[in-house]
Every structure is written in C-alpha cells, then in structure tokens.
Amino acid sequence: MKRYLYLWHRWLGIFLCLLMVLWFVSGLVMMYVGYPKLTQREHLAHLPPLSLEGCCVPLKQVLAATGEKAAPASIRLTTVAGEPRFVVRFATGAVAIDARSGKRIDSVTPAEAVAAAQPFAGERAVHFQASMQEDAWTHSRALDGDRPLHRVGLDDGTLLYVSGRSGEVVRDATFTERTWNWLGAWLHWLYPLRGGGLDRWWSDAVIYLSAAATLMTLLGIVVGLLRWRFAAPYRSGARSPYKGLARWHHIGGLLFGGLALAWIFSGLMSMNPWRLLDSAVPLNLxxxxxxxxxxxxxxxxxxxxxxxxxxxxxxxxxxxxxxxxxxxxxxxxxxxxxxxxxxxxxxxxxxxxxxxxxxxxxxxxxxxxxxxxxxxxxxxxxxxxxxxxxxxxxxxxxxxxxxxxxxxxxxxxxxxxxxxxxxxxxxDEGQRTSRWLFALLHSWDWLPLLQHRPLWDGWMWLASLGGLLICLSGTVMGWRRLRGRRPVRVSKQTRMHPSSV
Structure with missing residues (x-):
C-alpha cells in the first residue's frame, strides 16, 4: 500500500508541480495587482453633474422603448458622451434609451465609443482600437450584458472598454495592470484557456487540475510523515532518509504542506465544484x-x-x-x-x-x-x-x-x-461555508490580519515562499526523473584497477 502512495504522489507531482509553482508566483502578484475592473467609485468620479435641460421623456415611454416584456432589474439615468441616457438592465443585458428623444440605442459606433471614453481620458489622447466580444482583460461574466465591447486606447497605455449596448465605459485596464497580470490573475486563473476553442472546458480544467493537485499534496503529507523518524533517527543520525534537494522537499513539505494543501483545496472550492455549495431551496427575495x-x-x-x-x-x-x-x-x-x-x-x-x-x-x-x-x-x-x-x-x-x-x-x-x-x-449556509473554505483559507481574509497589513503581507509571503520551496524542488526532481538517471562517472584509477571497486 505504501508503494502506491509513493508512486501516486511522485507521478502527480511530476505533472503538476510546475503548475503549482505558477499558481504560487501568480498568487504573490495578485496580492498587489488584481485583474482589471472599473469600480463604482471610479465610474462616478468621471461623471459630470446631470444636465437635464430639455429632458426627459416620461418613464413609461422609456420602458416601452426598450421593447422588453419582462420587468427590468434596474433603471438608471446617467450621462454618456455628454448626453443624458437611461440605462435599463434586464436579465438579458442592458438597454439604453436617449433621455431626450426617447429612442432606443441599438448600437454604439466607434466614434460614440471614443466620445464616451473622453471624460475618463482627461488630457490624454483617445483612439479607437477594435470591437470584440471578449479579450484577455474582459473574461469576466459580469460584462456579458454589455457585449459586444469597444476597446479604446489612451496614449499612456490605458485601455477603456465601452459597452456596445449602453455606450458606457464598463472597464479600464492600465498598462501596469496588464503587464503584471500576465504573471498574475491571467495566469493564476488559467485564462490562457479562455476565449478560444478550449473555453467551454475551462471550468472543468480548473476543477480537475485543482482536485488532482489537492490529492497530490495530501499524499505528499502522508508520505512525508511516514518517512520521518519521530522515535529514532536513521543510521546517519538524521530524521529524514533523503539528501540534497529531496531533503529540502521532505522537510519543506512537513513544515508548509498543510498550508499548501489549504491553498490548493480552497482554490478548488472557489469554483464551487459540482455545485456542492448551492442552496437546494434559495430564498425568494x-x-x-x-x-x-x-x-x-x-x-x-x-x-x-x-x-x-x-x-x-x-x-x-x-x-x-x-x-x-x-x-x-x-x-x-x-x-x-x-x-x-x-x-x-x-x-x-x-x-x-x-x-x-x-x-x-x-x-x-x-x-x-x-x-x-x-x-x-x-x-x-x-x-x-x-x-x-x-x-x-x-x-x-x-x-x-x-x-x-x-x-x-x-x-x-x-x-x-x-x-x-x-x-x-x-x-445562505453554502455561502457561509464558502467563506470558510475559500475566502479564509485562500486569501486569509481574517480581520486581525487584514486590519494590520504588515502582518497579513508577512504571513502570505512566508506561506507562499514555503509553498514555492516544495513545488520548485518537486519540479526539479520530477524533471530529473523524466530525463533518467545520469550515468555514473568512473575515475581513471577505478578503470585501471576494477578490483578496487
């Protein structure tokens, strides 16, 4: 039985340790640079005061102009490209109505997208780039109701994304955010699998890779405990039978394996695998x-x-x-x-x-x-x-x-x-369980740490470096295993006198 524990841990490690290295490195980046988003605070900060001169058509006319039979989820009057506009959101997405004429806005042109982005640009030059459904910085499902999107660039490298339905700026991505995100969230969430032919398999890929990595880490802890001499040391006097890099892997796994297991398992829980945390009877609000x-x-x-x-x-x-x-x-x-x-x-x-x-x-x-x-x-x-x-x-x-x-x-x-x-x-119960199994174990969202950021940063760095020690050493050992053992170098004296061996 022990042999199979070792073999499963070894071969899972050979295939997954490099992925875990990338997860730990990208996690460190995400501590300080997140995936691009436009917060409500940023959205409001760039809006001018509502100018309602010659405005507005009655609300009844606005709702009729949407052409939707279902009741709206929200109704909002805002300013887009200097003009008052109703933005009515339904389950299927946003519908924009010109507040002065009462006409539905069915599409947003590139010129209108540039005009909508201008208040966010300030003194920076604005130029239209492209229209698309999705790119590396717009994978978020929260943007589905605004697609297609127009991408507008500023001369400092910032990208603004304008809703093809409402004409509003719905996302910004600075040059710094995008640069760090190639090593951060884009890599951490396996977004190389998004937006192409593998997109439909992205969720399953994250779930099953995380599950396999959880099993590998758990087996490593078990093997590490079995190989550690608690009562009496080995003949060499050491508690671990390994030498060199393998010894670092063994001791590092015993010290930080529990934290690595918590991180990988909580990453799995972030995906709500197989809908485990869904409520069977959600409350009707x-x-x-x-x-x-x-x-x-x-x-x-x-x-x-x-x-x-x-x-x-x-x-x-x-x-x-x-x-x-x-x-x-x-x-x-x-x-x-x-x-x-x-x-x-x-x-x-x-x-x-x-x-x-x-x-x-x-x-x-x-x-x-x-x-x-x-x-x-x-x-x-x-x-x-x-x-x-x-x-x-x-x-x-x-x-x-x-x-x-x-x-x-x-x-x-x-x-x-x-x-x-x-x-x-x-x-509900499932979401509170997720708070423990994901937010606490993955981001360490614990107030005594969050409210004293040097403590939170120190803890996250210590745990991440410990995880990197385990995974980097495992990656190197796995590479050596795949390459095969190096041939033993025989000295000239041994070749001349084989009897001395």
Missing amino acids: APYQGGALQADAFSLGPEQAVSRFNAMGLPVRELHWRLLAGRGYLLGVDNTGASAVLAMDASAPQWGLDEADVLRAAQAIRPEDVPTVERLTAYDFYYYARAEHSMTGHLERPLPILRVRFNDPASTWLHLDPRTGALLGRM
Whole structure:
C-alpha cells in the first residue's frame, strides 16, 4: 500500500508541480495587482453633474422603448458622451434609451465609443482600437450584458472598454495592470484557456487540475510523515532518509504542506465544484421590492427630483429608480458615492431611509418568520471590506448595516443598507461555508490580519515562499526523473584497477 502512495504522489507531482509553482508566483502578484475592473467609485468620479435641460421623456415611454416584456432589474439615468441616457438592465443585458428623444440605442459606433471614453481620458489622447466580444482583460461574466465591447486606447497605455449596448465605459485596464497580470490573475486563473476553442472546458480544467493537485499534496503529507523518524533517527543520525534537494522537499513539505494543501483545496472550492455549495431551496427575495419596476410607481420626474437633490446640497451624477415593499423612491448619487433618497409620497429628499421601513420590507420576504436583526457598526467575519484591486474589492461595504437572519431552510442572512435600502449581499449556509473554505483559507481574509497589513503581507509571503520551496524542488526532481538517471562517472584509477571497486 505504501508503494502506491509513493508512486501516486511522485507521478502527480511530476505533472503538476510546475503548475503549482505558477499558481504560487501568480498568487504573490495578485496580492498587489488584481485583474482589471472599473469600480463604482471610479465610474462616478468621471461623471459630470446631470444636465437635464430639455429632458426627459416620461418613464413609461422609456420602458416601452426598450421593447422588453419582462420587468427590468434596474433603471438608471446617467450621462454618456455628454448626453443624458437611461440605462435599463434586464436579465438579458442592458438597454439604453436617449433621455431626450426617447429612442432606443441599438448600437454604439466607434466614434460614440471614443466620445464616451473622453471624460475618463482627461488630457490624454483617445483612439479607437477594435470591437470584440471578449479579450484577455474582459473574461469576466459580469460584462456579458454589455457585449459586444469597444476597446479604446489612451496614449499612456490605458485601455477603456465601452459597452456596445449602453455606450458606457464598463472597464479600464492600465498598462501596469496588464503587464503584471500576465504573471498574475491571467495566469493564476488559467485564462490562457479562455476565449478560444478550449473555453467551454475551462471550468472543468480548473476543477480537475485543482482536485488532482489537492490529492497530490495530501499524499505528499502522508508520505512525508511516514518517512520521518519521530522515535529514532536513521543510521546517519538524521530524521529524514533523503539528501540534497529531496531533503529540502521532505522537510519543506512537513513544515508548509498543510498550508499548501489549504491553498490548493480552497482554490478548488472557489469554483464551487459540482455545485456542492448551492442552496437546494434559495430564498425568494421578490417581496422585499414588493413589485415590478413600473412607471406607475413613480409620479415624480427626473427634472424635479434633481432640482430637489441639488437644493439640499447633493450635486447628482446619477438617478436610480427603486422600490421598497412597493413604495417607489428615487436615489440620487454624487461623484463621491454619497447619496440621498426621495420617496414619491414625500415633499423633500432625505439623507437616508427609515430603518423601520427597511425592516418591514425585509419582514415581507417571510411573513411567517420572525427574523433576527443585528445592526453592524463594525466589520466582522462575514461582512468586511477588501482593497479595490482584490477579487471582491469592487463591492461596496458601507457601515452601519442591518443583518437580517431568517429561519428558512437555507438559513439565509441578508445584509441591508439602511440608508438606501440596497441589498448588499445574501449568505445562505453554502455561502457561509464558502467563506470558510475559500475566502479564509485562500486569501486569509481574517480581520486581525487584514486590519494590520504588515502582518497579513508577512504571513502570505512566508506561506507562499514555503509553498514555492516544495513545488520548485518537486519540479526539479520530477524533471530529473523524466530525463533518467545520469550515468555514473568512473575515475581513471577505478578503470585501471576494477578490483578496487
């Protein structure tokens, strides 16, 4: 039995150790440079104040112009290329409507893409590059509702991607981000397999390679423990029977093998393999909104709303149409992300909603339930912020928030913003399990480390270098094994006197 443990570990290592070296190196890069994204903060910072002169067509006309029968997921009034534009999102993607004429925008030309990118460029020259469905920096599924994309270049090497549906800039990728990402996220997530003939197999490839690497690492720990002499040393006086590079591999595996196993296994869990972490009965959140986003719920026009927001000292960059338990209101947002709300049955906007109204809307999700409500004024294990370049850094994490825990079959938690009524996140049992098995073990998202970055950096570097020691030594030994043993050099004296051997 032991022989098979050794053989499985050896041959899995020969085929996978180099891949794991790449995973550890790219992981170190991702600690400081993430995959390109456009955050909400960046988006708002480049928008001018809403100019509604000669605007806007009624909301009913806007929704009719979309040509969609389904209810929209969101309605937003923003500025694109200097002109006010409604962006209505459905499950199938974004639909843009000219706010002055009420006409649907079916396509975005290269010239319009350049004009949309200009506010992001400042003094930098802008030039159109290409139209495409996807490239190395736009693999994210979050962009599916905006494809095709127009790629626009700036003279400092920055790339801007403009939605072919709404005309908005939806992603930016600086020269520095792209350069480091060839060794970072692009490599770490095996994105060389994306965008071509192998794209359909990408997810399976990541899952099965991660599973095989997990098995290899686990077997290595078992073999390492079996070969280590705890009670009595070998004849040489050493606890390990190996010498040279193999000794480094053995001792390194015993010291850092557990961390390497945690990293590889948690990487596997990030893919939610075979839908293991999905909820069998997800909670229906539709009652929280209390109805479909329809024009009848909004009696106030954008011009009046913007005027009232400006009067209270909020220079509005965007307007959002929202429903809370069937009650319509408009959310005004400035270029810093600050916001205020204007209910349709109120005469003046306010800086936030009444928490009691938000909780009543949450209660409507499960009227038969008595949820547990917690008001968070500080981050905790399940609700926390990450740096913008990280995977979840684009998610808004304001404080204070309301955590509402339901007694549904999936034990769902909701995180609600009491100021805007926004649903900031939902966590059922599977997602909370993922928090432990992926975010904690893979990124070490643990507040005592995150809030004291030198400690987090030191821990990640130490563990990564230990993993590299294991994988680099394994790669070299695997290469030597594949090449075969080098011939033994026989000295001249031995050839002349073979009896001395």
